[in-house]
Amino acid sequence: YMTLEEKLGQLDLAHSPHDPGLEAAIAAGRVGGVVGADAPQRLQTLATEHSRLGIPLLIAAPPAAMPVSPWAVAASWDEDLAEHLGASAAEQAARHGAQCLAGPQ
Numbered sequence: 001y002m003t004l005e006e007k008l009g010q011l012d013l014a015h016s017p018h019d020p021g022l023e024a025a026i027a028a029g030r031v032g033g034v035v036g037a038d039a040p041q042r043l044q045t046l047a048t049e050h051s052r053l054g055i056p057l058l059i060a061a062p063p064a065a066m067p068v069s070p071w072a073v074a075a076s077w078d079e080d081l082a083e084h085l086g087a088s089a090a091e092q093a094a095r096h097g098a099q100c101l102a103g104p105q
Contacts, residue, residue, distance in 0.1 A: 002053065006030070006052070008030070009025070009028075009031055012030065014033060014035050015031045015035070016035070026043060026046045026050075029055070031057065032055075033060060034060070040097030044057055058099060058100060059097055059099050059100075060101065061098035066085060
């Protein structure tokens with residue numbers, strides 16, 4: 001059974017990687033996700049091997065910097081361009097160990 005603190009921690013999906021107490025909070029099960037982590041594997045190990053429940057973190061990449069506004073891409077009706085930009089942002093996120101991608105800036 002999860003404690004109330006652990007349940008609330010699983011809702012914390014956008015925790016800052018710059019929090020000095022991040023590793024302790026992950027080990028205590030009080031963090032569900034981190035945005036822009038520098039060392040995602042280390043944080044995943046803390047979550048899965050050192051927390052009581054071993055629930056993996058959701059690691060999100062920071063918003064991708066796009067060469068054009070997402071609104072301009074949508075207004076262009078150019079599906080190939082939109083697919084290319086999306087694939088490039090996804091590849092960048094995957095290289096950093098992220099499992100999800102925040103919307104483009």
